[in-house]
Amino acid sequence: MSTLSEVARRAGVTSATVSNVLRNRGRVGEQTRQRVLEAVEALNYRPHLAARALAEGRAPTIALMVSSIANPFYPEFALAVERAARTSGHFVIICNTNEDPQAGRAYLEQIAGTLSEGVLVMNANLDFDDLHKTQARGAPVVLCMWERPDDPPGLPCVAVDFRRAGRLAAEHLIELGHTRIGAIVGSKPSGIHASRYEGFVDAMREAGLKIPAKSVRHAPDTIEGGYTAARNLLEHDAQMTAIFATNDLPALGTIHAAADLGRDVPHDLSVIGITDIQLAQQSRPPLTTVAVPTVEAAELAVSLLRELIERPSRAAQQKAQRMCVTSPPQLIVRGSTHTRSL
Amino acid sequence: MSTLSEVARRAGVTSATVSNVLRNRGRVGEQTRQRVLEAVEALNYRPHLAARALAEGRAPTIALMVSSIANPFYPEFALAVERAARTSGHFVIICNTNEDPQAGRAYLEQIAGTLSEGVLVMNANLDFDDLHKTQARGAPVVLCMWERPDDPPGLPCVAVDFRRAGRLAAEHLIELGHTRIGAIVGSKPSGIHASRYEGFVDAMREAGLKIPAKSVRHAPDTIEGGYTAARNLLEHDAQMTAIFATNDLPALGTIHAAADLGRDVPHDLSVIGITDIQLAQQSRPPLTTVAVPTVEAAELAVSLLRELIERPSRAAQQKAQRMCVTSPPQLIVRGSTHTRSL
DNA sequence: GTGAAAGCGCTAACAG
DNA sequence: CTGTTAGCGCTTTCAC
Numbered sequence: 031m032s033t034l035s036e037v038a039r040r041a042g043v044t045s046a047t048v049s050n051v052l053r054n055r056g057r058v059g060e061q062t063r064q065r066v067l068e069a070v071e072a073l074n075y076r077p078h079l080a081a082r083a084l085a086e087g088r089a090p091t092i093a094l095m096v097s098s099i100a101n102p103f104y105p106e107f108a109l110a111v112e113r114a115a116r117t118s119g120h121f122v123i124i125c126n127t128n129e130d131p132q133a134g135r136a137y138l139e140q141i142a143g144t145l146s147e148g149v150l151v152m153n154a155n156l157d158f159d160d161l162h163k164t165q166a167r168g169a170p171v172v173l174c175m176w177e178r179p180d181d182p183p184g185l186p187c188v189a190v191d192f193r194r195a196g197r198l199a200a201e202h203l204i205e206l207g208h209t210r211i212g213a214i215v216g217s218k219p220s221g222i223h224a225s226r227y228e229g230f231v232d233a234m235r236e237a238g239l240k241i242p243a244k245s246v247r248h249a250p251d252t253i254e255g256g257y258t259a260a261r262n263l264l265e266h267d268a269q270m271t272a273i274f275a276t277n278d279l280p281a282l283g284t285i286h287a288a289a290d291l292g293r294d295v296p297h298d299l300s301v302i303g304i305t306d307i308q309l310a311q312q313s314r315p316p317l318t319t320v321a322v323p324t325v326e327a328a329e330l331a332v333s334l335l336r337e338l339i340e341r342p343s344r345a346a347q348q349k350a351q352r353m354c355v356t357s358p359p360q361l362i363v364r365g366s367t368h369t370r371s372l
Numbered sequence: 373m374s375t376l377s378e379v380a381r382r383a384g385v386t387s388a389t390v391s392n393v394l395r396n397r398g399r400v401g402e403q404t405r406q407r408v409l410e411a412v413e414a415l416n417y418r419p420h421l422a423a424r425a426l427a428e429g430r431a432p433t434i435a436l437m438v439s440s441i442a443n444p445f446y447p448e449f450a451l452a453v454e455r456a457a458r459t460s461g462h463f464v465i466i467c468n469t470n471e472d473p474q475a476g477r478a479y480l481e482q483i484a485g486t487l488s489e490g491v492l493v494m495n496a497n498l499d500f501d502d503l504h505k506t507q508a509r510g511a512p513v514v515l516c517m518w519e520r521p522d523d524p525p526g527l528p529c530v531a532v533d534f535r536r537a538g539r540l541a542a543e544h545l546i547e548l549g550h551t552r553i554g555a556i557v558g559s560k561p562s563g564i565h566a567s568r569y570e571g572f573v574d575a576m577r578e579a580g581l582k583i584p585a586k587s588v589r590h591a592p593d594t595i596e597g598g599y600t601a602a603r604n605l606l607e608h609d610a611q612m613t614a615i616f617a618t619n620d621l622p623a624l625g626t627i628h629a630a631a632d633l634g635r636d637v638p639h640d641l642s643v644i645g646i647t648d649i650q651l652a653q654q655s656r657p658p659l660t661t662v663a664v665p666t667v668e669a670a671e672l673a674v675s676l677l678r679e680l681i682e683r684p685s686r687a688a689q690q691k692a693q694r695m696c697v698t699s700p701p702q703l704i705v706r707g708s709t710h711t712r713s714l
Numbered sequence: 715g716t717g718a719a720a721g722c723g724c725t726a727a728c729a730g
Numbered sequence: 731c732t733g734t735t736a737g738c739g740c741t742t743t744c745a746c
Contacts, residue, residue: 031485031510033739044717049741056742057715074509079487080431081739083422084722090487091465100451100650102444109442112468121465121483123433126454141463143373144723145421145432167416168373253654286656308442312595314628314656375723386733391725399731423723426738486739 032073041069052077091121091146092335095137095154097129101251102279103307103324107152107174110328118336120147127154135160143169148335150174153222161185170338172352174331177225179355186338186352188330192222192304195320195359196229199274199302202318202361204237207370208272208300212245212263214256214280223251226276226304245270249280256280260287264299271299271370278303278310278319285313285366296368306362315365323356330354374415383411394419433463433488434677437479437496439471443593444621445649445666449494449516452670460678462489469496477502485511490677492516495564503527512680516673519567521697528680528694530672534564534646537662537701538571541616541644544660544703546579549712550614550642554587554605556598556622565593568618568646587612591622598622602629606641613641613712620645620652620661627655627708638710648704657707665698672696 038045043062050056051066058066069075083089094111096104108124115122123146127134134156142149142164149164152174165171165185173187203211213230216223234241244266249259256275260283264270275281281303288299295301295315303310306321334354380387385404392398393408400408411417425431436453438446450466457464465488469476476498484491484506491506494516507513507527515529545553555572558565576583586608591601598617602625606612617623623645630641637643637657645652648663676696 034741035739045740046718046742047716050716053741059715062715074505076481076486076509078426078739079483080422080425081486081722082741083487084420084426084724084738085740085742087722087741089422098451099441099454100447102447105442105444105447108466109440109468112441112466121467121487123463124450124454124466125463126451139418141421144418144423145425145463163416167418282654286654289656309651312624312628314631376725377723387724388726388734389732392732395725397726401731404732420723423738424725426740427723427725429725429738 031078032075033078034075037066037069037073037075040073041065088339089145089147090119091123092332093123093125093137093141093146093149094152095125095127095134095149095156096152097154098126099124102309103305104152106308107324107328110325111150111332114329114332118332120332125154127156129155131155131157131160138164142171143167148172148339150331150335158183158185170335172331172335172338174327175222176353177222179353182353186334188327188334188354188356190322190327190356191358192322193225193229193232195304195322196226196231196274196276197233198229198320198359198361199226199304200230200233200237202363202367203272203274203300203302204233204239206272206300206367209239209370210245210267210270210272211239211241212260212267212270212273213241213247214259214263214273214275214284215246215248216251216276216280217248217255223276230274230276251277251279253279253283253286256283257287258283260284261291264288264291264293272367273299273301275301275303278305278307278317281317281319281366282309282313285315285317296366297371300367300370302367304359310362311364313366318364318367319362320359321362322359326356330356373420374417375420376417379408379411379415379417382415383407430681431487431489432461433465434674435465435467435479435483435488435491436494437467437469437476437491437498438494439496440468441466444651445647446494448650449666449670452667453492453674456671456674460674462674467496469498471497473497473499473502480506484513485509490514490681492673492677500525500527512677514673514677514680516669517564518695519564521695524695528676530669530676530696530698532664532669532698533700534664535567535571535574537646537664538568538573538616538618539575540571540662540701540703541568541646542572542575542579544705544709545614545616545642545644546575546581548614548642548709551581551712552587552609552612552614553581553583554602554609554612554615555583555589556601556605556615556617556626557588557590558593558618558622559590559597565618572616572618593619593621595621595625595628598625599629600625602626603633606630606633606635614709615641615643617643617645620647620649620659623659623661623708624651624655627657627659638708639713642709642712644709646701652704653706655708660706660709661704662701663704664701668698672698 249255591597
């Protein structure tokens with residue numbers, strides 16, 4: 031690893047000059063520029079990013095806090111984040127909190143503001159106090175998937191109208207003539223699944239449909255969780271003709287459960303999810319779902335973060351209020367829903 | 373963000389002392405230690421990792437090069453890498469090369485040795501020259517899933533006996549009485565899928581079974597790729613009773629294709645894959661597959677990397693030869709394979 | 715145009 | 731035990 035001053039020596043100039051040609055700052059004579067470039071080439075010089083970070087007082091990385099990268103939804107988001115981050119010259123450090131606020135805090139305290147200049151939070155189950163603290167220490171924080179455009183979290187965020195997503199899903203089922211509709215709701219009582227369910231409830235109410243307690247189940251946000259909940263639902267109410275899940279994974283599990291119960295999807299049972307993960311296209315039948323603008327959310331989150339990093343002064347005042355809203359979720363009709371036929 | 377010297381001033385000592393108490397180096401009086409700790413607390417001080425990295429001449433991060441984190445297999449691996457890395461105090465920077473050697477090179481040149489002190493390579497389609505260069509510049513490199521324990525790549529690596537995996541899969545099918553077996557091989561002609569296919573060929577040959585060209589297809593490493601290839605296979609040879617895929621995703625696609633062709637898996641058609649990704653348990657029927665020790669590979673890779681980082685001198689000599697082999701792949705029989713019944 | 719010099723925040727000898 | 735002194739590799743005024 032050669033250094034700036036080695037390059038400088040070889041080019042017969044000083045390191046300041048080398049720095050200047052490398053960053054196109056200041057005026058440098060064409061001749062010296064050439065010599066410097068040659069020296070850089072000859073020595074195979076590459077700037078030391080940590081040193082640069084220290085000198086500039088900023089870091090070339092951002093942290094992405096996520097509960098577990100192994101959950102099928104996050105990788106798609108992480109990929110989009112990484113792409114967006116690259117365009118602003120940032121690398122992304124992946125921080126799996128494993129849903130543990132302790133782990134999250136450890137990450138935040140160590141890297142925020144020292145190794146990474148900002149943090150993106152994606153359903154990582156973090157303590158809001160911790161988030162505020164890291165913000166106070168100078169590292170901007172943005173929440174990547176806030177579920178309520180109408181209820182700001184007091185932290186910069188990009189919001190997705192999940193309530194609307196829930197409503198769209200329910201409306202689709204209702205339009206198809208379904209009246210006995212079951213719901214599988216992500217296990218965490220509050221948070222992102224609550225608003226989806228609220229949207230569902232809104233639509234049901236408007237259509238004059240009841241939601242008996244028996245037709246709602248809470249389940250872990252996995253295929254298996256959905257499977258179990260769906261079996262349960264179907265065994266308690268044989269008349270049910272449609273199931274709404276607050277997420278794609280449980281919806282996929284529902285399709286499996288139906289198959290095991292000898293019920294054909296979509297003819298005997300319609301199933302709908304929310305998100306539109308890649309797998310949704312690849313199930314049998316392909317899953318009807320309400321697509322959430324993942325890539326857009328990632329891009330907005332990165333650009334908001336960048337803005338907060340670059341205009342800390344102006345941003346300081348707006349921080350609490352700063353909220354970007356993505357374009358609305360959209361219904362994607364595929365093969366798992368059908369006109370009620372019973 | 374308060375600094376070491378601010379803490380020092382407040383505690384009435386010098387920054388060296390603060391550094392000492394924080395890292396438990398050197399002897400420090402109990403009284404001063406207390407005062408320092410109080411000051412740290414009062415100022416909410418956190419060490420600046422970039423500064424520390426510069427001073428120590430090493431970085432607290434490693435880079436994980438991967439073709440695309442959105443591919444369902446990598447996240448599981450990435451999670452294991454991150455966990456292992458944390459135990460050695462490293463953060464992991466995720467580098468999506470998108471299969472593009474150019475992109476890979478850009479990453480390597482920028483971060484290797486400056487922002488991250490080592491790099492893990494996971495099927496990222498990188499140029500070996502580039503890897504050798506980054507190694508030469510002082511950043512250890514380890515390949516995470518080398519497919520041939522018997523043929524070292526000239527770079528440190530952890531090897532998984534994929535040939536054996538292919539053999540195990542084939543043997544399972546053969547034992548079940550299948551003789552007309554189709555094969556779906558990952559698209560890249562050389563590399564990781566080749567050895568899996570070789571293992572398959574070995575077993576077939578030993579069993580005295582032929583592999584007509586018609587019963588082999590190359591396909592992208594996706595569900596859809598497998599779907600198309602399987603349809604193709606099945607339409608050309610209605611007698612085929614089993615299909616071996618070099619990876620789980622195409623195997624899953626094969627199950628779908630069979631369903632669309634009205635063939636029951638496993639009674640009309642047995643399907644087997646390799647890897648054992650999470651999805652394999654969750655398909656209908658659950659996929660029989662040969663499990664590859666992902667987590668073990670991740671842990672070995674990280675510890676090998678750490679060793680290379682820490683003993684550069686000794687390691688230098690061994691670098692080219694350094695190879696860890698994981699425990700062997702194992703057959704996991706689930707629902708997609710069955711005794712031949714035609 | 716180019717160089718000299720200070721400093722980013724921390725660590726690591728070495729003195730005292 | 732604690733302080734002094736040098737850097738780590740780079741950026742950035744500010745002189746010349």
